[in-house]
Amino acid sequence: MPPHHNTQSFRTAAWARVLIYTIVVLMLAQLGRVVQLKISDDPRLVQHAGSSFSNRAEPARRGELLDRRGRLIATSTLGYRLFVDPQVVSDLATLPVELAERIGGDPVDIDRAILPRRHTRYAVVSELLEDWQVDAIRKSPIRGVVLQPRLVRHYPHGDLAAHIVGMVGYDHVGLGGAEHLFDNRLRQEDGKLRYLRDVRGRALWIELDGYQPSREGDSVRLSIDLVIQESVEQRLRQAVKEYNAGGGRMVVLDVHTGEILAMADILNPREGWNEITEDPGRMIHPALGRNRCATDPYEPGSTFKPFVWAAATELGKAVPEEVLPTPAHGKHRTSRGRFIGDAFNYAGATWREVLIKSLNSGMAIVAERMTPHELQHAVRRFGFGARTNSGIPGETAGIVTTARRWTHHSQTSVPMGHEIAVTPLQMVRAFSVIARDGTMPPLRITAVSPDDDEFEIVHRVLSESAAMLTREILRDVMTEGTGRRAKSDRYQMFAKSGTAQLPRREGRGYYDNRYVSSFIAGAPFEEPRIVVLCVMDDPDAKIGYYGGAIAGPVVRDIIDEALTYLGVPPDQPRPDRDRLVAR
């Protein structure tokens, strides 16, 4: 090999080495720079590049409220609020016009919304956009105009059962009714999302440790049945209108489980009534009003008699066929000289007839055989003077005279439903004792699950025989007593009517010609399924005011409709019972 060849290859090898070393050094330098940038950012570069990560809240849905058959009562969807960041908008002067072109409305109004907050970074233009407005903004976005997702609560059935369901406030927190009662269960937890974005702000990927999933609120199944609830509200509204009453209240109870199937409370804005029952919350929204079935006690009048009758019978103070010295005319005089009158005189009525004909005198005669303690104990046993603990917000205990203040007057007034005030919830629960085997179930506003296998402790209030006996007598009220006008063609009802005078607002005495008319009934007779109470507040006495006449037919219609709907076969032994119940 010639010497110049060796020299040439040596040179080539040397250059190659130099080149390789240079490349290696450059690569190492580049690697070092990458490591350096990764470990500590250059502040100039950071400022130039800005943050490449975005944080976003992932909205979760508040739990749903369902009726007992799983129908939707309240649910949440996602809506959009429109706000403007005045610090980012290029031209604030033309923005209102640009926005008005996209979402409609008056540019002046938009300007008025932005102007006072022009020095901030958050000026809300619209709290809730419609779908087409959201699309319009998305199709042609404006710098500084932002769509902010927010939850919107929907009530598909409008104001139906509004006083039971309640509503949520601005921040999606329950304000009243079931929304408030079950707020902890319904409440959702929004998720968090941290993602890398490209230069246009589009999401590239979510950081592995930057995702906190959202948690939806639990759904709550209420005991309310929407079909029965709607029927109850419609029928009660019709009756309130027909008798020009100040208001009306109704409760339907499943006697087996203590579930409240329907509960209606209607107020009729009417001069002379609004002054007695004020409900400012209801003026703002129906869902913000009081639920008077739980909050407002009323004097039950004769509908209270069955409870004292049953207790006195069980204590052996009288037997059904015992003849009592009820007056043939005029008023009965008690042992302490108090005069008690009846709507109609029945001389020598039996204890059974006392309940059927609703004789105040007969009730007073037997009540005087009871000691005050026995009567007070009976009243308490049926749950009066204590909350039902149904959980309904604002529930009251009613008014029962204490042992200390109990007088002879109390002893003869309470048995006929005076000097005592009860809530409709207390009434239906107490009446269910007669409908059941003498036991009293706890009231429920949530549905009993079909697979609920829990034992529940119920209070025994009456013996089974006393409960059955009272039920039989109350069945006769429908044929021989004050319930005749409310008799059902389909179901055998056991019931009691009541017509109590309306107490004066100032608390002393009663109005002369103003009443609270009520009717309470259970059906079917052999295996009672529901108890229904209707209270008509202050009906126009010129049109009608007897409980059996004005509240009775309402209760009958609801019993017919609800039991048919529940698939309970008719038990009324009449050939024409199978007429179509379609009201």
Next chain:
Amino acid sequence: MFAKLLLIILTAGAIAAALLVNRQHRIDTAHEITVLHRRLMGHEQTLWRMQAEVAEQIKPNEIRRHIERMGGEWVALPAPPRKRRSADQPDSRLAGQPTIDEDDEFGG
């Protein structure tokens, strides 16, 4: 020597390229997941809205009225009574114990 170095550089380059491709796949996958996640959220929100709309359209009593208008018959779905297993309180006298203060204000 040169050939060896070249081989090392090419191998390193190939490994680097493979790593780069792998990394890009990971980024693409993460991006796809992100896009899918957002699409999923969008669908879920549409579902929420549709659920509310359906509930508004099928109010039970309106369905009943429609059936009646069409001459059909509203047949109840029997809901058998749910009898819960219950136990009486052993001492019935306990059932009536007052739960409110005796000094509370009462009156007729």
